[in-house]
Amino acid sequence: MSEISPIIELNEVSKAFGRTQALDGVELAVQPGRIIGLLGANGAGKSTLLRAIVGLYLPDSGRVTTVGCNARDLGPQELARIGYVHQEGELLNWMTVGQLIRYVAAYYPNWNEDLERRYVADFDVNRSARVGSLSPGERQKVAILIAIGFEPDLLILDEPASALDPIARARFLDLLLELIQTEGHTIIISSHILSDVEKVIDHVIIMDRGRIVRDGSFDDLREDYARVRLTALHGPLPATLPFAGVLDCRRNEAEAVLTLRRQSPQAIEDQARAIDCKADIQPLPLEDLYRLVAGEK
Amino acid sequence: MSVLTVNLRQFYQRWVVLLIYGGVILVTSFIVAEGLFDSRRQEGAFAGLLILIFPLGVLVAIMQMEVLSKPLSCCLPGHHGVLRRLVLVIGLPVAVLFSLPFMGYPGLFHTSPAWWALVLCSAFCANLLVYMAGLVLGFTMRNATAFVAFLPSLAVLAPMSGVHAVIERLIVRHPVAVLSLTAVTVGAGWWWLSRPAWFHRRCGQYWTELFSFWDRRQIERHRQFYAARRFAKLANPAIDHFFERAVGRHRPSDLRKYVLGALYPVCIMMAVQWKGVVFITLLAVIWACYSPSVAPFVIAVVPLMIAGVVELPLRSVLLVAGGRRERFLASAAMIVGLGVAAMLVIGAAVALTRPLASLVPDIQVKGVTLRLQPIRFTMVLVPLAVLPLMNLVRILFYRHPVLWGLAMMPVFLFVFMSSTTPLGRLVTLTPATAVAVIVVLWGLCLATIHRIAMRSDLVRE
Secondary structure: OOOOOOOOEEEEEEEEEEEEEEEEEEEEOOOOOOOEEEEEOOOOOOHHHHHHOOOOOOOEEEEEEEEEHHHHHHOOHHHHOOEOOOOOOOOOOEEHHHHHHHHHHHHOOOOOHHHHHHHHHHHOOOOOOOOOOOHHHHHHHHHHHHHHOOHHHOOEEEOOOOOHHHHHHHHHHHHHHHHHHHHHHHHHOOOOOOHHHHHOOOEEEEEEEOOEEEEHHHHHHHEEEEEEEEEEOOOOOOOOOOOOOOEEEEOOOOOEEEEOOOOOOOHHHHHHHHHOOEEEEEOOOEEEHHHHHHHOO | OHHHHHHHHHHHOHHHHHHHEEEHHHHHHHHHHHHHOOOOOOOOOHHHHHHHHHHHHHHHHHHHHHHHHHOHHHHHHHHHHHHHHHHHHHHHEEEHHHHHHHHHOOOOHHOOHHHHHHHHHHHHHHHHHHHHHHHHHHHHHHHHHHHHHHHHHHHHHHHHHHHHHHHHHHHHHHHHHHHHHHHHHHHHHHOOOHHHHHHHHHHHOOOOHHHHOOOOHHHHHHHHHHHHHHHHHOHHHHHHHHHHHHHHHOOOOOOOHHHHHHHHHHHHHHHHHEEEEEEEEHHHHHHHHHOOOHHHHOOHHHHHHHHHHOOOOOOOOOOOOOHHHHHHHHHHHHHHHHHHHHHHHHOOOOOOHHHHHHHHHOEEEEEEEEEEOOOOEEEEEHHHHHHHHHHHHHHHHOOOOOHHHHHHHHHHHHHHHHHHOOOOHHHOOHHHEEEEEEEHHHHHHHHHHHHHHHHOOOOOO
């Protein structure tokens, strides 16, 4: 069986802006079909990484390969497979929404008009409104539409939902889930709204000061950490709890909530039984996982 | 710290304003030096400084508009009352200072001390009136900040028009009339700046700030905002349909797709602003006809204006299916297309001046005969030199639009000097050198576009 080549590959990619090292020897390989959450603090290098992937930035050193082509040389054929929603949401403000959609659609032979119509209806997009007069949330809806309208193989979303209202965000996530069901779509979402991101992603990349500090499956990340609610069955909890890898502990006489690192559920339950306690193991939300990983680094 | 003090701080804390002060000091020095060393006193010399108080009024108004246009301005406690005080705190001392030259007005003191004092008061009031005219312009003009760029031209245009001589005559011969007019105007101004409705109308108004001229994204935002407003009234579906079909018809590998795609926004912008382009072209052509020595200078304004409207697709963040090669070729095709278009426009205007020269009669203005002369056909080459140069400057100073003007200024100064002063004799252009200069400029421009498109970041913060 032949090995599937990555849709995105970065080899020792570095990029600096003056004295700021935005990317520092980044190594990354993204297999097709993955839904990746790209996380990191402000200035961690997420947007720079995404722009390098779509070829808007050229690395100072290293090589970026996107959809099998050097990102520097991405041509019409390759770009017709890449959708990109950028952080600034720069659009042609003087056009109406309808004009902008038609203008962008004209570039893509595979533009899906059914998807466009459904999106316009679902997201309540006003075609006759002037782009410049739209609220930030409405602009984001338009930016998302023109990025997904041609059903790209690789969809890159840089803070796509930051200005959307809760209902629009939920619809946006549904749309992503629908896209995911179509095999082969690769999506990278950079967002600070982690509660949304965790509903769709299967892979996590965490960046810190231009470096990737975590690159793995979301399930692996979840297995690495656990939140355990310990309840004493008879009497108070012992003064010392016999768990290894405790990252955080909040307790009273009868109950304790522990955050543990690298403990199997079976081992946790065994240890809880040994001290006459009931252990309720819960997976950590992505926000807490991110905080733990970022904190460790 | 009082609200007034806080408002006054922006007059020394912002470097843009310091630049303007530098320019004002430079112009003032010239005016004063000319007055000191020129023994032949010309009428209007004493009112020379009056020209400077007008830009000051505009500056005070637009800087206050930056505060007033903020959505929170109506909630600022005590800010309404402070505006009038601030306007006077700045205007009064400057008006006093600028009226001082009249103390030495020849023969005035010998008439009677009372008349001398009256004339001094009249000079002060005239300064106040001109200052208020600047304020009114700054407060009422929709985009007065952009007007700041034209203020230096006042130093040239005002003396040319002789307005300072008229004002000087009014100050010295009709001081009572000036005093009465000032009393009425100041009263009206005081009432105008006190109405709550005036403040409410300005609160939350879209306003271009002085600092925006340094920021490419702000400039782009303003440009698109105003274009969108105009476009809302002048939408032309025929252009949309034409380009949608034209772009959609070509395959992704076809370069025409990207050139047409890049031309679409340009055509829309042109469709919105065509009246302005035609008006300025006509103005430039008429000026060039009556003053052939400055023809290269005024004709150069037309391609400059066209280049200012056009946004090359080189660094577009809108990621449509065009790679670096397509961005380069579309940008190059656009500049070449613009060059041809500008040549055609100017060529048509130049051709029109030939029959007009024999039809339009001479005009007499203040004893000077103005004769319409046909423009030389070599003028059609001017856009070919200006367009690559302007685009080169725009590409290189892409992040700071204010530098476009600063970089182009020496070039224009050179063209102006060489066409109006004896310097022109030193730099006589032969057709061969003109063609060589144009070829070099195009080569440089295209090489720079190529380098950026193929070997540079396409988005820069």
